[in-house]
Amino acid sequence: MTPFPAEVLRIGPVVVSDTVVLSLILGVLLVVFGRLLFVSRRTRFAAEYVYETLEASVLGMTTVDARPLLPLVLTLWLFIGAANLVGLVPGLQSPTRDLSLAAALAVISFAAGHYYAFKRHRFAYLRQYIEPSLFLLPLNVLGEVSRTVALALRLFGNMLSASLTGAIMVYLAGFLIPVPLLVLGVLTSLVQAYIFGVLTLVFAAAALAAATPKRPSSEDARPEPKEKT
Numbered sequence: 001m002t003p004f005p006a007e008v009l010r011i012g013p014v015v016v017s018d019t020v021v022l023s024l025i026l027g028v029l030l031v032v033f034g035r036l037l038f039v040s041r042r043t044r045f046a047a048e049y050v051y052e053t054l055e056a057s058v059l060g061m062t063t064v065d066a067r068p069l070l071p072l073v074l075t076l077w078l079f080i081g082a083a084n085l086v087g088l089v090p091g092l093q094s095p096t097r098d099l100s101l102a103a104a105l106a107v108i109s110f111a112a113g114h115y116y117a118f119k120r121h122r123f124a125y126l127r128q129y130i131e132p133s134l135f136l137l138p139l140n141v142l143g144e145v146s147r148t149v150a151l152a153l154r155l156f157g158n159m160l161s162a163s164l165t166g167a168i169m170v171y172l173a174g175f176l177i178p179v180p181l182l183v184l185g186v187l188t189s190l191v192q193a194y195i196f197g198v199l200t201l202v203f204a205a206a207a208l209a210a211a212t213p214k215r216p217s218s219e220d221a222r223p224e225p226k227e228k229t
Contacts, residue, residue, distance in 0.1 A: 005098045019098040026082055026095070061198070062205040068116050069204050072108075077197040080105065080155070084189030087163055088182060094189075097159040099152065105196070106152035110144070113204025120208070151199055158192050 009016040037047045051074070058070055080096060087094030095101050117125045129140040162185060 005100075017098065018093065019095045019101050022086060022092070022095045023083070023101060026079070026086065030078060030082060058201060061201060064205050064208045066201060066205050066208070069112060069201060072112050073197045073201050076105065076109070076200055077193050080196050081190055081193035084159060084162075084192055085186065087159070088185050088189070093163055094159050096155055096192075097163040099156045102156035102159075103152040105155065106148050109151060109196070109200040109203065110148040112200060113207035116204065117207040125207075147203065151196070151203075155192060155196055158188065162188055 005017040005019050007015050008018050008021050036043075038044045054074055054077075055070055058073055059066060083095045083101075085094075086092050087097065096105075114125075129137050
C-alpha cells in the first residue's frame with residue numbers, strides 16, 4: 001500500500017489511477033445514498049432539517065446573497081469529507097491525497113465565484129481587475145491564480161501527510177493502529193473538508209461583493225444644509 005496514486009488501468013496513453021476509480025465509486029455511492037434518503041418520509045424530513053441548518057450557517061457567513069453557491073459548498077463538504085475518511089479504511093487511500101484531484105477541486109472553487117459574479121453583472125464584473133489602474137491587471141490575475149494554487153496545496157499537503165503517517169503506523173504496528181490516531185484522522189478529515197468549503201464560500205462571496213456596485217450610504221445621500229442668507 002502506497003500513499004501515492006497507483007496505476008489501476010491503462011488505456012493506450014491514458015492512465016487510470018486509483019484516485020479516479022475511488023472518486024467515481026464514491027460519487028456513485030453518495031448519489032445512491034442521497035436518493036435513499038428520500039425514500040422514507042422520516043429520513044427525508046431529517047435530511048431537510050440538516051440542509052436548512054447548514055443553509056442558515058452558510059448564509060450567515062457572508063454579507064452577500066450566497067444562495068446560488070449553497071449547493072456547491074454543501075457538495076464539496078460532503079464529497080471531500082467522505083473522500084478524506086476513505087483513507088481511514090484499511091487497504092484504501094484517500095483520493096484527496098492526489099494533487100490532481102485537489103487541483104481539480106480548487107479549479108471548481110475558483111470558477112464558482114467568478115461564474116456567478118459574471119452571470120449576475122456580465123462584463124461589468126471584469127472592471128475590478130483594472131481599477132484603479134490598468135497596470136494592476138497582472139497583479140490581480142496573479143493573486144487569483146496563487147490563491148487557487150494555495151487552496152489545492154493545502155488540501156493535498158494535509159491529506160498526503162495524513163496518508164504517510166497512516167502508512168508508517170501500519171508498517172510499524174500492523175492494522176492495530178491506536179484509537180486516538182483514528183480519532184485524530186477523522187477530525188482532520190472533517191476539518192479539512194470544512195475549511196475547503198468555507199474558503200470556497202469566502203472567495204466566491206468576495207467575487208460577488210467586488211462586482212456589486214456600492215450604494216451610497218444614508219449620510220452620503222443626505223442633502224447638504226443650505227446657507228442662510
